[in-house]
Amino acid sequence: MARRVVITSVGVVSSLGASFPEIMANIRQDRTAFARPPFDEDIAVCPVSKFEVRNYTGPFKERRYLNRGAQFSVAAVLGAVKNSGINHDSLKKAGLFVGAGPNLDIGGEFPDIRDGAMDRQDLMALWILRFLPNTAAAVTADLLGIHGENLTVGGACAASLQAMGEAFRKIKDGYLDVALTGGGDSRLHPGGILAYKKAQALSRHAGAPDNASRPFDEERAGFIPGEGGAFFLLEELEHARRRDGCIHGEICGFGSTFGGGGLTAPDPEGKHEEEAVRKAMAEASLEPSQIDVVSAHGTGTQLNDHMEAALIERIFGSVSTVRLPGGSDKPSVIALKSWIGHIAAACGAVELAIALTCLEDNYLPPIRNLDKPCSPDIHFVREGTRCAPRTLLMENFGFGGQNCALVVKGGAAR
DSSP, X not given: OOOOEEEEEEEEEBTTBSSHXXXXXXXXXXXXXXXXXXXXXXXXXXXXXXXXTHXXXXXXXXXXXXXXXXXXXXXXXXXXXXXXXXXXXXXXXXEEEEEOOOOOOHHHHOTTOBTTBOOOTTOOTTGGGGTOTTHHHHHHHHHHTOXXXXXXXXXXXXXXXXXXXXXXXXXXXXXXXXXXXXEXXXXXXXXXXXXXXXXXXXXXXXXXXXXXXXXXXXXXXXXXXXXXXXXXXXXXHHHXXXXXXXXXXXXXXXXXEEOOSOSSSOOTTOHHHHXXXXXXXXXXXXXXXXXXXXXXXXXXXXXXXXXXXXHXXXXXXXXXXXXXXXXXXXXXXXXXXXXXXXXXXXXXXXHXXXXXXHHHTTEEOOOTTOSSBSOTTSEXXXXXXXXXXXXXXXXXXXXXXXXXXEEEEESSOO
């Protein structure tokens, strides 16, 4: 018999804050961190201000081997453990599943490359660690004494949600009782921005930076890069109950597919993306009519939002059961990148942390800057809504055709 998997702790570092109350207060007051980076006035970014990983770790020599994205990962996982009350013996056997992206800060790491010569006197002997995808996991294991099964996932913008799905499956199928899972990422530097600009993925919105992220709006023009990290402590339900763990939600289903088409563009028909979503709902034994909230990938690019809107219409277009206050006969759709930007490999983890914050507060945040919705048949949340949603569907789609979806039930497991 499959076992039940619950979320018993959350650690998050985001532009909206590093705790549930802080995040909720900023959402309620419509406070965001969108700004112009000092090195490029043509685009907007969404940074985390005043972040210092040593505030989470204390002094430790391996800090120099962590790029900024990996620092967010380590800070978030330490926050999750600190908030959990779990004992050291359980952590020793825990699994560790991390979503990670590449370090694109080439100019920052090697500012004096001449004719391909990279070496210099002050270059660290182990500089390679700042580019290895599993460095965040290795540092985390060292700091926490973790020795269980582990995996670092590099599935582009789906990476951290894929990592969560793998952790969920390992506990559900009996390989583990406890796992830490999530991710961190940051590309708010000239190398990362150049990569996205060359790919023509970024918004060049000329107005206020706060108005540049426009998921599902007819005038959307690209995404806004963000940064941050989030981690979750997952436990088998009875394990959590025995130690009186605080249950924030239950993961019920995961779906993953490979598009196998274009390297950067989604399948125009969204058939593989749709398959991932349907697999997650099937594993959760839920019909479309039982999904209350869809947390959309919602990048604000023309291609992704067109594909995702059509996908949502196909899956939920025939839903006719009223479930939430307000009279909607379809699930409410939120797009959290309009609040925090696109955090690449860590977007799924950070968005789930924020979604759980909102579910616990019985509040759905509006999709910011959604003036002209791209579809009249989707119940986009355009004003903050008081409600009591029970089931959440997370969607993430990444470069290379990486598609995944996660179904989470909010609140204490029954």
